[in-house]
Amino acid sequence: ELIGKSKVIDEIRKTISKIARTDTTLLITGETGTGKELITKIIHQESTRSKRPPVVVSCGAIPHNLLESELFGHEKGSFTGAYKQHKGKFEIAQGGIIFLDEIGDLPLHLQVKILRAIEQKEIDRIGGKTPIHIDVRIIAASNKNLEDEIKQGNFRKDLFYRLSVTTIYIPPLRERPEDIEVLSKYFLGQTNRSYQRKFIGFTKTAMEAMMHHPWPGNVRELIHRIERAVIMGTGQQLNENDLGLVLIKAEEPTTLKELKENLEKESTTQALMRNYWNITHTSKELGITPKTLRALIKRYSITKTY
Numbered sequence: 001e002l003i004g005k006s007k008v009i010d011e012i013r014k015t016i017s018k019i020a021r022t023d024t025t026l027l028i029t030g031e032t033g034t035g036k037e038l039i040t041k042i043i044h045q046e047s048t049r050s051k052r053p054p055v056v057v058s059c060g061a062i063p064h065n066l067l068e069s070e071l072f073g074h075e076k077g078s079f080t081g082a083y084k085q086h087k088g089k090f091e092i093a094q095g096g097i098i099f100l101d102e103i104g105d106l107p108l109h110l111q112v113k114i115l116r117a118i119e120q121k122e123i124d125r126i127g128g129k130t131p132i133h134i135d136v137r138i139i140a141a142s143n144k145n146l147e148d149e150i151k152q153g154n155f156r157k158d159l160f161y162r163l164s165v166t167t168i169y170i171p172p173l174r175e176r177p178e179d180i181e182v183l184s185k186y187f188l189g190q191t192n193r194s195y196q197r198k199f200i201g202f203t204k205t206a207m208e209a210m211m212h213h214p215w216p217g218n219v220r221e222l223i224h225r226i227e228r229a230v231i232m233g234t235g236q237q238l239n240e241n242d243l244g245l246v247l248i249k250a251e252e253p254t255t256l257k258e259l260k261e262n263l264e265k266e267s268t269t270q271a272l273m274r275n276y277w278n279i280t281h282t283s284k285e286l287g288i289t290p291k292t293l294r295a296l297i298k299r300y301s302i303t304k305t306y
């Protein structure tokens with residue numbers, strides 16, 4: 001279920017019900033933890049293809065040299081180590097839905113093959129002699145801005161247009177504060193149940209701290225903070241400490257040094273989350289060396305929240 005009372009979430013619900021029972025290709029964009037996979041699951045349930053489980057491919061998590069075989073399969077003997085025939089995810093998804101997560105991480109030569117899979121409804125196993133017809137609905141997701149990736153030459157324009165026949169953009173949680181309250185209450189209820197606790201809500205300061213927090217990990221981070229709070233909390237209501245948050249008021253006098261450190265910690269944390277804690281990618285994005293990045297992680301005791 002998609003929780004939220006913001007206008008955007010309302011619009012997204014409407015879009016979902018319009019497209020769920022069609023076979024249109026869909027592109028979902030939004031930062032990590034905003035609900036891209038959840039939306040895919042909802043569409044899958046409401047679709048005409050719900051009998052088969054959705055097949056998920058995390059394009060960013062699979063090494064490039066294995067990705068082609070993972071997606072399209074290979075024939076026995078088609079390369080060193082191909083001891084037997086292997087079915088790719090497209091074939092496994094036959095008659096159902098394939099969810100291509102982090103499609104922005106797909107290397108260009110495979111983008112061409114995805115385009116062909118969409119346009120001709122055909123794929124080739126590596127080393128295969130005849131193309132295989134596929135009947136698969138494609139839902140793709142990206143936490144990168146694909147238009148920027150196109151400008152940098154990392155993503156094909158034609159594939160982008162083909163994928164974005166319909167699009168859903170989920171804004172980051174910090175841009176829809178109206179959702180923070182309903183989401184936090186919803187997840188408090190759920191977490192109370194699973195830990196058999198009875199917290200009745202959040203203190204006023206805790207709610208205010210949640211409103212001011214930038215939520216680099218979005219709803220996923222919210223869920224984890226609430227879980228932690230339910231485990232650690234002692235009062236009737238959860239406070240900002242239980243949530244691991246501090247309320248920083250803009251009016252409070254702060255030294256430049258503190259401001260700089262806060263910014264440094266926050267930017268580093270956000271970049272790490274965006275890059276799934278990949279040190280090479282994160283340091284590149286921040287324009288620092290991996291060694292400096294490691295030093296920052298240590299200095300600010302930045303930890304993975306999920």
Ligand SMILES: Nc1ncnc2c1ncn2[C@@H]1O[C@H](COP(=O)(O)OP(=O)(O)O)[C@@H](O)[C@H]1O
Nearest residue numbers: 001002003004032033034035036037038219220
């Ligand atoms: N609007 C929402 N309502 C309810 N749960 C949500 C919402 N958005 C995200 N979630 C939950 O947050 C977690 C992260 O969402 P997920 O779909 O995995 O994000 P993404 O794929 O964008 O990284 C999941 O447990 C998901 O169910």
Ligand SMILES: [Mg+2]
Nearest residue numbers: 033036037101
């Ligand atoms: Mg995801």
